[in-house]
Protein backbone atom coordinates (compact mmCIF):
# COMPACT_ATOMS: atom_id res chain seq x y z
CA UNK A 404 0.00 0.00 0.00
CA UNK A 405 1.06 3.60 -0.52
CA UNK A 406 0.12 6.42 1.80
CA UNK A 407 -0.04 9.96 0.43
CA UNK A 408 0.80 12.11 3.43
CA UNK A 409 1.98 15.52 4.55
CA UNK A 410 4.27 15.86 7.58
CA UNK A 411 2.32 16.02 10.88
CA UNK A 412 -1.03 16.28 9.05
CA UNK A 413 -3.91 13.95 9.92
CA UNK A 414 -2.30 11.33 7.67
CA UNK A 415 0.17 10.80 10.54
CA UNK A 416 -2.48 8.60 12.18
CA UNK A 417 -2.24 6.04 9.39
CA UNK A 418 1.57 5.98 9.57
CA UNK A 419 1.23 5.27 13.31
CA UNK A 420 -1.13 2.38 12.53
CA UNK A 421 1.27 0.90 9.95
CA UNK A 422 4.16 1.16 12.41
CA UNK A 423 2.11 -0.27 15.26
CA UNK A 424 1.10 -3.23 13.08
CA UNK A 425 4.74 -3.56 11.96
CA UNK A 426 3.42 -3.48 8.41
CA UNK A 427 5.29 -2.34 5.33
CA UNK A 428 3.96 0.61 3.31
CA UNK A 429 5.33 3.24 0.94
CA UNK A 430 5.00 6.88 1.93
CA UNK A 431 4.59 9.59 -0.71
CA UNK A 432 4.99 13.13 0.57
CA UNK A 433 2.53 15.66 -0.79
CA UNK A 434 3.27 19.38 -0.98
CA UNK A 435 -0.12 20.55 0.29
CA UNK A 436 0.46 24.21 -0.58
CA UNK A 437 1.38 23.56 -4.20
CA UNK A 438 -0.72 20.36 -4.42
CA UNK A 439 2.29 18.65 -5.97
CA UNK A 440 3.80 15.20 -5.69
CA UNK A 441 7.58 14.64 -5.59
CA UNK A 442 7.50 13.70 -9.31
CA UNK A 443 5.84 17.05 -10.13
CA UNK A 444 2.39 15.59 -10.78
CA UNK A 445 -0.71 17.45 -9.65
CA UNK A 446 -1.96 15.80 -6.44
CA UNK A 447 -5.52 16.83 -7.36
CA UNK A 448 -5.46 14.02 -9.90
CA UNK A 449 -5.19 11.66 -6.93
CA UNK A 450 -7.65 13.59 -4.73
CA UNK A 451 -9.67 16.39 -6.38
CA UNK A 452 -9.93 18.05 -2.94
CA UNK A 453 -6.14 18.15 -2.65
CA UNK A 454 -6.27 16.63 0.81
CA UNK A 455 -4.28 13.94 2.56
CA UNK A 456 -4.54 11.15 3.51
CA UNK A 457 -5.10 9.07 0.43
CA UNK A 458 -4.26 5.39 0.41
CA UNK A 459 -3.40 3.46 -2.73
CA UNK A 460 -4.46 -0.12 -2.16
CA UNK A 461 -2.53 -3.13 -3.44
CA UNK A 462 -4.94 -3.43 -6.40
CA UNK A 463 -4.03 0.13 -7.46
CA UNK A 464 -7.33 1.72 -6.47
CA UNK A 465 -7.52 4.76 -4.20
CA UNK A 466 -9.20 5.26 -0.83
CA UNK A 467 -9.90 8.70 0.63
CA UNK A 468 -11.07 9.94 4.05
CA UNK A 469 -9.02 9.42 7.17
CA UNK A 470 -11.59 7.45 9.14
CA UNK A 471 -12.18 5.00 6.26
CA UNK A 472 -8.44 4.58 5.70
CA UNK A 473 -7.75 3.99 9.39
CA UNK A 474 -10.46 1.34 9.63
CA UNK A 475 -9.28 -0.33 6.43
CA UNK A 476 -5.63 -0.49 7.49
CA UNK A 477 -6.62 -1.66 10.97
CA UNK A 478 -8.71 -4.45 9.45
CA UNK A 479 -5.88 -5.49 7.11
CA UNK A 480 -3.72 -6.48 10.08
CA UNK A 481 -6.07 -8.24 12.52
CA UNK A 482 -3.21 -9.68 14.58
CA UNK A 483 -2.25 -6.16 15.65
CA UNK A 484 -5.76 -5.72 17.12
CA UNK A 485 -5.96 -2.07 16.15
CA UNK A 486 -9.53 -2.34 14.82
CA UNK A 487 -11.99 -4.63 16.61
CA UNK A 488 -13.62 -7.01 14.14
CA UNK A 489 -17.22 -7.08 15.34
CA UNK A 490 -19.81 -5.84 17.81
CA UNK A 491 -20.10 -2.97 20.23
CA UNK A 492 -16.35 -2.51 20.60
CA UNK A 493 -16.06 -1.97 16.84
CA UNK A 494 -18.98 0.49 16.96
CA UNK A 495 -17.25 2.38 19.79
CA UNK A 496 -14.07 2.75 17.74
CA UNK A 497 -16.25 4.18 14.95
CA UNK A 498 -17.95 6.45 17.47
CA UNK A 499 -14.59 7.86 18.54
CA UNK A 500 -13.36 8.20 14.96
CA UNK A 501 -16.51 10.21 14.17
CA UNK A 502 -16.06 12.35 17.27
CA UNK A 503 -12.39 13.07 16.54
CA UNK A 504 -13.00 13.77 12.84
CA UNK A 505 -15.97 16.09 13.25
CA UNK A 506 -15.97 17.53 16.77
CA UNK A 507 -12.19 17.96 17.16
CA UNK A 508 -10.38 17.89 13.80
CA UNK A 509 -12.80 19.83 11.63
CA UNK A 510 -14.91 21.47 14.33
CA UNK A 511 -12.17 23.00 16.46
CA UNK A 512 -8.59 22.45 15.33
CA UNK A 513 -8.90 23.33 11.61
CA UNK A 514 -10.54 26.75 12.16
CA UNK A 515 -7.95 27.57 14.83
CA UNK A 516 -5.04 26.48 12.62
CA UNK A 517 -6.22 27.99 9.34
CA UNK A 518 -4.99 31.58 8.87
CA UNK A 519 -7.89 32.11 6.43
CA UNK A 520 -10.52 31.46 9.14
CA UNK A 521 -12.07 34.69 10.41
CA UNK A 522 -11.89 35.73 14.06
CA UNK A 523 -15.60 34.91 14.35
CA UNK A 524 -14.99 31.39 12.99
CA UNK A 525 -12.12 30.91 15.44
CA UNK A 526 -14.22 32.16 18.33
CA UNK A 527 -17.08 29.84 17.36
CA UNK A 528 -14.68 26.88 17.17
CA UNK A 529 -13.11 27.73 20.53
CA UNK A 530 -16.55 27.98 22.15
CA UNK A 531 -16.85 24.19 21.70
CA UNK A 532 -13.48 23.35 23.22
CA UNK A 533 -14.45 22.90 26.88
CA UNK A 534 -17.40 20.58 26.30
CA UNK A 535 -15.41 18.34 23.92
CA UNK A 536 -12.34 18.23 26.16
CA UNK A 537 -14.51 17.67 29.26
CA UNK A 538 -16.05 14.66 27.53
CA UNK A 539 -12.60 13.24 26.78
CA UNK A 540 -11.39 14.04 30.30
CA UNK A 541 -14.27 12.12 31.89
CA UNK A 542 -13.88 9.17 29.56
CA UNK A 543 -10.10 8.87 29.91
CA UNK A 544 -10.34 9.21 33.68
CA UNK A 545 -11.81 5.71 33.67
CA UNK A 546 -10.15 4.31 30.55
CA UNK A 547 -6.50 4.02 29.60
CA UNK A 548 -7.38 4.25 25.90
CA UNK A 549 -10.53 5.26 23.99
CA UNK A 550 -11.66 1.62 24.04
CA UNK A 551 -10.12 -1.27 25.94
CA UNK A 552 -6.78 -1.20 24.15
CA UNK A 553 -4.83 1.06 21.79
CA UNK A 554 -6.72 1.27 18.47
CA UNK A 555 -6.83 3.31 15.29
CA UNK A 556 -8.95 5.85 17.21
CA UNK A 557 -6.07 6.56 19.62
CA UNK A 558 -3.74 6.96 16.63
CA UNK A 559 -6.10 9.65 15.29
CA UNK A 560 -6.60 11.36 18.66
CA UNK A 561 -2.89 11.69 19.41
CA UNK A 562 -2.38 13.11 15.91
CA UNK A 563 -4.95 15.84 16.53
CA UNK A 564 -3.87 16.61 20.12
CA UNK A 565 -0.38 17.08 18.70
CA UNK A 566 -1.62 20.29 16.98
CA UNK A 567 -2.70 21.86 20.29
CA UNK A 568 0.30 24.09 20.86
CA UNK A 569 0.25 25.24 17.20
CA UNK A 570 -3.26 26.60 17.70
CA UNK A 571 -2.85 27.85 21.25
CA UNK A 572 -4.93 25.18 22.89
CA UNK A 573 -3.67 24.77 26.42
CA UNK A 574 -4.39 21.22 27.53
CA UNK A 575 -3.36 21.89 31.16
CA UNK A 576 -6.95 22.34 32.43
CA UNK A 577 -7.56 18.78 31.23
CA UNK A 578 -4.94 16.91 33.25
CA UNK A 579 -6.17 13.44 32.29
CA UNK A 580 -6.15 14.31 28.58
CA UNK A 581 -2.65 15.80 28.99
CA UNK A 582 -1.43 12.64 30.73
CA UNK A 583 -3.02 10.47 28.04
CA UNK A 584 -1.31 12.52 25.32
CA UNK A 585 2.07 12.28 27.08
CA UNK A 586 1.66 8.53 27.66
CA UNK A 587 0.49 7.63 24.16
CA UNK A 588 3.32 9.69 22.64
CA UNK A 589 5.71 7.30 24.42
CA UNK A 590 4.33 4.32 22.54
CA UNK A 591 7.15 3.25 20.18
CA UNK A 592 5.03 3.42 17.01
CA UNK A 593 3.83 6.92 17.91
CA UNK A 594 7.27 8.22 18.93
CA UNK A 595 8.81 6.88 15.73
CA UNK A 596 6.10 8.28 13.45
CA UNK A 597 6.11 11.69 15.13
CA UNK A 598 9.90 11.97 15.20
CA UNK A 599 10.22 11.08 11.52
CA UNK A 600 7.43 13.40 10.41
CA UNK A 601 8.70 16.26 12.60
CA UNK A 602 12.04 16.05 10.75
CA UNK A 603 10.19 16.10 7.40
CA UNK A 604 8.06 19.03 8.61
CA UNK A 605 11.18 21.03 9.48
CA UNK A 606 12.74 20.26 6.10
CA UNK A 607 9.53 21.41 4.39
CA UNK A 608 9.60 24.69 6.33
CA UNK A 609 13.27 25.26 5.53
CA UNK A 610 12.53 24.75 1.82
CA UNK A 611 9.60 27.18 2.03
CA UNK A 612 11.75 29.84 3.74
CA UNK A 613 14.74 29.39 1.39
Ligand SMILES: N[C@@H](CCC(=O)N[C@@H](CS)C(=O)NCC(=O)O)C(=O)O
Nearest residue numbers: 412413435453454455456468469470
Ligand atom coordinates in the same frame (compact mmCIF):
# COMPACT_ATOMS: atom_id res chain seq x y z
N1 LIG B 1 -12.28 14.82 5.21
C1 LIG B 1 -10.87 14.59 5.04
C2 LIG B 1 -10.12 15.81 5.53
C3 LIG B 1 -8.62 15.62 5.47
C4 LIG B 1 -7.90 16.91 5.78
O1 LIG B 1 -8.44 17.88 6.31
N2 LIG B 1 -6.60 16.92 5.43
C5 LIG B 1 -5.81 18.11 5.61
C6 LIG B 1 -4.54 17.80 6.37
S1 LIG B 1 -4.87 17.33 8.04
C7 LIG B 1 -5.42 18.62 4.25
O2 LIG B 1 -5.03 17.87 3.39
N3 LIG B 1 -5.52 19.95 4.06
C8 LIG B 1 -5.17 20.59 2.85
C9 LIG B 1 -6.32 21.26 2.19
O3 LIG B 1 -7.47 21.13 2.67
O4 LIG B 1 -6.09 21.95 1.19
C10 LIG B 1 -10.42 13.34 5.80
O5 LIG B 1 -10.94 13.14 6.91
O6 LIG B 1 -9.57 12.60 5.31
